Amino acid sequence: VYATGGTRCPARCPGEIPGLTLESGAWSHPDRRRRGRCRKTAGTGRHEPNDDPVEAHGLEHRGHGDPHVVLGAFGEFAGSLTFAVALFFLLPTLGSRFLAAFVNDNVWVDAVFEGILRLVIFLGYLWAIGRIPEIARVFGYHGAEHKTINAFEDGADLTPDNVQMYSLEHPRCGTAFLLTLVVISIILFTLLGPMSAVMRILTRIVLIPVLAGIAYEYTRWTANHIDHPAVKILIRPNLALQHLTTREPDQS
Secondary structure (H helix, E strand, O other), X not given: OOEOOOOOOOOOOXXXXXXXXXXXXXXXXXXXXXXXXXXXXXXXXXXXXXXXHHHHHOHHHHOOOOHHHHHHHHHHHHHHHHHHHHHHHHHHHHHHHHHHHHHOOOHHHHHHHHHHHHHHHHHHHHHHHOOOHHHHHHHHHHHHHHHHHHHHHOOOOOOHHHHHOOOOOOOOOHHHHHHHHHHHHHHHHHXXXXXXXXXHHHHHHHOHHHHHHHHHHHHXXXXXXXXXXXXXXXXXXXXXXXXXXXXXXXXX
């Protein structure tokens, strides 16, 4: 959050943003709360820059360069990616076949079910993780980020009181990108028409980069034409969805 309860370093240590109160270590090892990028000199009580790159960045706590740490990080990334692909792409594909069999075993009905199921899973996932206190706190940081960017782009002074007045919504938000990706996937996969179960699964996986590229360009285009009345209508769902992934930040 733009003010995390730390005290502003009078020495203006490297990395400090003028006008904002930031506490070192909010995103890394707990020991960085007292180490970080600035330190108080013993006996004098004065703040001064911390020039030790290992101490300043907490590398001694991260196992920097340790192959076990690198492999662990890669494993976490691969596991997260596999989970996301399975939940948001494969599960709707398989689930739609099951649902269509009870209603009408038609390829177009199947495609509609797949799209609706993917959208419901996506929205339900965002709603569910937002109920977790730790994630809700992260969403508070997300809201502070949006407010800060809106204030910065408006040319306002970046102080907590000024930033607090700005909106939680932002047209270039990653949440907007994800919703756009889901909607485009519904359209694209419907247009692909009938195919075997194996091909359905393969296309859902192989076309993820294509969908991501289209969603990215669309999000960028809408952000660059935000003042156009038609664009304002198009992005309303994206802006509304951001209220699931942001929270009003506090100064604690």
